[in-house]
């Protein structure tokens with residue numbers, strides 16, 4: 508009896524994988540074997556860079572988030588680490604832990620969005636794992652190639668510090684997003700434009716939370732011009748600290764040069780806190796020599812990638828300092844921490 512029960516469960520598990528995840532494009536010559544065996548087989552000739560990220564219901568996305576939204580946030584936040592290495596996006600694995608009562612519709616909407624994104628970023632789903640759990644948990648490992656990986660430890664005194672995109676929007680949107688579920692459960696199904704109109708927060712904040720714009724193309728094309736990079740997932744304050752310590756330099760930022768999200772101002776402490784410690788930005792902080800300044804600007808312009816020059820690298824031991832003009836400020840903040 509027990510055997511039969513297990514067997515039926517396993518049948519469902521295999522059916523689920525077959526139905527939702529197997530007929531995707533696998534157009535990648537280095538992927539010798541994809542979904543179906545005990546392991547995937549990859550054979551490439553460049554260094555492979557790999558990063559794993561877990562997205563947990565209620566921690567990384569709201570409990571009531573739509574399946575397409577869960578797919579976008581989990582996938583894009585994982586991809587961001589490849590951008591931080593200046594790598595291509597080649598293949599990914601997907602480990603899904605799902606509650607038993609999740610509907611097939613949920614899963615098909617999740618898979619549909621993930622497939623759209625995989626196609627958009629030309630990345631192949633090569634394997635994964637599917638289990639039951641109380642909470643929805645999505646673990647994505649992204650794999651990419653790069654001849655010379657861009658490291659956190661490469662910043663040199665004299666470098667410029669740059670940031671891509673805009674900061675603080677996702678964190679600014681979060682309270683409104685969470686409150687919208689409390690007010691009416693129907694909001695879970697509203698699109699970004701509708702939520703934006705209803706709550707009067709900028710649609711850019713909502714997009715920053717649900718569909719962060721990962722600077723993949725810029726990072727790949729610019730990587731040979733850059734000395735170091737990190738993606739900003741926990742807030743610039745914390746992540747800049749990681750880069751400073753890894754490179755054994757100090758970083759000095761001009762708060763007025765920071766590209767804050769729409770309607771956020773550096774002199775409003777709550778706004779600065781969102782941009783420095785809110786997290787969920789998935790933009791890059793990178794450094795490069797002053798000699799690379801023009802090439803970086805030209806490249807960024809040519810592919811429509813916003814970049815901002817926000818500070819300088821100086822000799823030191825891993826400190827980060829913030830300046831309001833010539834005046835140093837000490838925001839009492841720290842980046843996002845799980846524990």
Ligand SMILES: Nc1ncnc2c1ncn2[C@@H]1O[C@H](COP(=O)(O)OP(=O)(O)OP(=O)(O)O)[C@@H](O)[C@H]1O
Nearest residue numbers: 558559560561584585587588591737738739740741
């Ligand atoms: N459970 C773990 N076992 C082994 N290594 C880990 C574990 N958790 C994290 N790491 C490693 O620690 C380093 C820092 O991890 P961290 O998750 O902070 O980086 P990140 O992925 O850039 O950040 P984020 O998760 O906010 O995107 C990475 O090299 C990562 O591989």
Ligand SMILES: Cc1ncc(C[n+]2csc(CCOP(=O)(O)O)c2C)c(N)n1
Nearest residue numbers: 565566567568569740741785786787843
């Ligand atoms: C529903 C909901 N969505 C988002 C957040 C914010 N948040 C969660 S994890 C994290 C850092 C990156 O994660 P990791 O370090 O695991 O990659 C941030 C900024 C929240 N509190 N609640």
Ligand SMILES: [Mg+2]
Nearest residue numbers: 588591738740
């Ligand atoms: Mg990272």
